[in-house]
Amino acid sequence: MLVQLASMRDAYAEVLLELGQEDPRVVVLGADTSVSIKTSLFGDRYPDRFFNVGIAEANMMGIAAGLALAGKIPFVTTYAAFVPGKCLDQIRNAIAYPNLNVKIVSSHGGLTVGPDGASHQTIEDVATMRAVPRMHVVVPADAPSTKSLVAQACRTLGPFYIRLSRPSVPTIYSASKDVEVGKAKMLREGSDIGIIACGIMVNEAMEAAETLSKTGISAEVVDSHTVKPLDSETIVRVARKTGALVTAEEQNVIGGLGGAVAEAITESHPVPISRVGVRDTFGESGEHQELMVKYGLTSKEIARAAKQLIKSR
Amino acid sequence: MEEQSIPIGMLLQKAAKIRAHILEMVAEAKSGHPGGSLSAVEILVSLFFYKMRHDPKRPDWPDRDRFVLSKGHAAPVLYSTLAEAGYLPTSELKTLRKINSRLQGHPDHRVPGVEFPGGSLGIGLSAAIGMALAGKVDKKEYRVYALLGDGELDEGETWEAAMAAPKFKLDNLTAIVDRNGIQQDGLTEQIMPMEPVGYKWKAFNWHVLEVDGFDFRQVIDALEKAESMRNRPTVIIAHTIKGKGVSFMEWDPAYHGKAPDKDTVRKLVKTMLEE
Ligand SMILES: Cc1ncc(C[n+]2csc(CCOP(=O)(O)OP(=O)(O)O)c2C)c(N)n1
Numbered sequence: 002m003l004v005q006l007a008s009m010r011d012a013y014a015e016v017l018l019e020l021g022q023e024d025p026r027v028v029v030l031g032a033d034t035s036v037s038i039k040t041s042l043f044g045d046r047y048p049d050r051f052f053n054v055g056i057a058e059a060n061m062m063g064i065a066a067g068l069a070l071a072g073k074i075p076f077v078t079t080y081a082a083f084v085p086g087k088c089l090d091q092i093r094n095a096i097a098y099p100n101l102n103v104k105i106v107s108s109h110g111g112l113t114v115g116p117d118g119a120s121h122q123t124i125e126d127v128a129t130m131r132a133v134p135r136m137h138v139v140v141p142a143d144a145p146s147t148k149s150l151v152a153q154a155c156r157t158l159g160p161f162y163i164r165l166s167r168p169s170v171p172t173i174y175s176a177s178k179d180v181e182v183g184k185a186k187m188l189r190e191g192s193d194i195g196i197i198a199c200g201i202m203v204n205e206a207m208e209a210a211e212t213l214s215k216t217g218i219s220a221e222v223v224d225s226h227t228v229k230p231l232d233s234e235t236i237v238r239v240a241r242k243t244g245a246l247v248t249a250e251e252q253n254v255i256g257g258l259g260g261a262v263a264e265a266i267t268e269s270h271p272v273p274i275s276r277v278g279v280r281d282t283f284g285e286s287g288e289h290q291e292l293m294v295k296y297g298l299t300s301k302e303i304a305r306a307a308k309q310l311i312k313s314r
Numbered sequence: 315m316e317e318q319s320i321p322i323g324m325l326l327q328k329a330a331k332i333r334a335h336i337l338e339m340v341a342e343a344k345s346g347h348p349g350g351s352l353s354a355v356e357i358l359v360s361l362f363f364y365k366m367r368h369d370p371k372r373p374d375w376p377d378r379d380r381f382v383l384s385k386g387h388a389a390p391v392l393y394s395t396l397a398e399a400g401y402l403p404t405s406e407l408k409t410l411r412k413i414n415s416r417l418q419g420h421p422d423h424r425v426p427g428v429e430f431p432g433g434s435l436g437i438g439l440s441a442a443i444g445m446a447l448a449g450k451v452d453k454k455e456y457r458v459y460a461l462l463g464d465g466e467l468d469e470g471e472t473w474e475a476a477m478a479a480p481k482f483k484l485d486n487l488t489a490i491v492d493r494n495g496i497q498q499d500g501l502t503e504q505i506m507p508m509e510p511v512g513y514k515w516k517a518f519n520w521h522v523l524e525v526d527g528f529d530f531r532q533v534i535d536a537l538e539k540a541e542s543m544r545n546r547p548t549v550i551i552a553h554t555i556k557g558k559g560v561s562f563m564e565w566d567p568a569y570h571g572k573a574p575d576k577d578t579v580r581k582l583v584k585t586m587l588e589e
């Protein structure tokens with residue numbers, strides 16, 4: 002089968018145009034990266050609802066809070082390294098604390114930003130945002146689910162953090178109605194091991210399951226695009242059924258999806274778990290595929306972790 | 315400063331070589347930021363080949379002058395200047411942005427001569443203040459230079475730092491603004507108007523100088539004036555052109571973060587070094 006690649010930021014730019022048409026309360030803010038992330042397309046169509054604040058992320062977040070207080074639905078977008086990186090305080094005190102309807106959508110998350118190097122690679126945003134009360138945290142796996150999840154976030158009251166990756170990724174979802182915020186999506190049934198993934202690692206998880214099946218291991222794959230609130234019910238069910246879990250994410254292994262899953266299962270049905278992700282180290286410059294290999298963000302690494310867990314059972 | 319003692323010929327030669335390196339490295343990497351690297355060449359050459367006291371053999375010399383590249387995306391101009399100065403082999407420049415290389419997309423301490431990992435804009439002037447304060451505490455003679463982008467001035471932290479340096483009477487600190495009029499999304503005056511930029515710094519109690527950032531005599535004269543100023547930090551607003559030296563890049567915001575292809579660069583470099 003031919004793998005179809007599509008870009009999450011193109012999908013995001015498209016859905017913003019639809020949302021802008023549908024709901025006049027939708028406004029978009031950018032911080033001098035809007036051509037690269039393509040939110041400038043929204044600005045071209047709706048110039049009076051687009052605000053480029055320059056390279057001033059903290060100001061952008063504060064302005065978004067004010068817009069939300071005055072009844073708007075602000076979408077705040079720049080690179081993940083700087084949102085939330087430059088403005089955690091504004092997100093916490095001005096947005097989450099008063100439970101404002103601000104949608105933070107960051108692009109270029111994770112290591113796959115590539116040659117820009119560690120300063121621009123965000124491996125702790127999911128963990129940070131997850132620790133902020135009231136914040137929804139969503140990490141879509143592909144372009145169609147990006148569209149769907151962003152649209153749902155727009156219609157759901159409260160603060161959201163949605164994290165997109167830079168490279169074009171294989172399309173997993175055919176129809177965008179397949180995903181629902183807060184509901185983990187079972188993509189493949191299996192009985193020996195459960196793989197819980199989010200973001201670009203969902204595709205790697207699917208490939209790992211395929212490889213594992215060739216060695217007689219039946220892997221269940223779940224897209225846990227909503228990291229918070231985590232769909233613990235589904236995850237605990239997978240844990241009960243398979244007896245061991247591998248998590249996979251383009252994030253530090255500390256505090257992200259792996260952390261969330263570990264917390265959920267230790268409280269209700271502890272099983273052995275192995276976390277695939279960046280192993281608490283900064284990244285470096287390189288092509289995104291090279292980085293995924295060097296930092297263990299591959300289907301191979303997921304399969305290896307799965308086999309290890311099964312062997313030690 | 316005696317004008318005759320400025321070795322203009324040598325500085326011009328260094329600038330030409332550094333421009334060639336910048337183009338070759340970003341073409342080889344197929345990514346990076348040529349525009350804001352090319353606009354800052356004469357500023358770095360004036361510092362590293364004339365004004366600063368530094369020793370490529372002793373990058374950790376405690377008494378060295380320090381250069382902070384706050385607009386870290388201009389890493390190609392910093393790496394090639396450091397290479398021309400002898401901090402690293404020029405042959406290493408082609409490893410820019412490649413996996414396992416020291417030459418990270420944004421400045422990294424693995425490279426000798428790099429003082430600060432600028433990358434996230436807005437932090438460098440604060441770090442430079444810290445270095446300058448430490449110099450005062452230790453009664454050292456060293457000076458600290460920080461190069462900022464004009465788009466970078468959008469960051470609130472820049473102005474927090476701008477308030478702090480005069481308070482601490484940091485006459486050992488010189489900030490330089492690369493006033494090339496362009497940031498990432500377009501012209502600074504459209505994205506976030508910065509004029510009157512000199513007056514802003516004046517209002518924050520800085521000693522303000524404005525120069526043509528490609529004129530060695532003007533840049534060096536300003537650096538000397540900054541050094542003789544007592545009790546106040548100096549900011550030099552260096553008027554430049556983004557993409558300077560490559561006609562199709564000059565003034566084109568697209569070349570903020572886009573690499574020209576290798577063939578084009580080969581031709582450009584040939585004419586550049588012949589001149
Ligand atoms: C905090 C932060 N926000 C956004 C970026 C992305 N970015 C890199 S360069 C740049 C534009 C910089 O413009 P300017 O300071 O004028 O630099 P120059 O023109 O000298 O290249 C932006 C927005 C960044 N590196 N850091």
Ligand SMILES: [Mg+2]
Pocket residue numbers: 350463464465492493494495496497
């Ligand atoms: Mg500029």
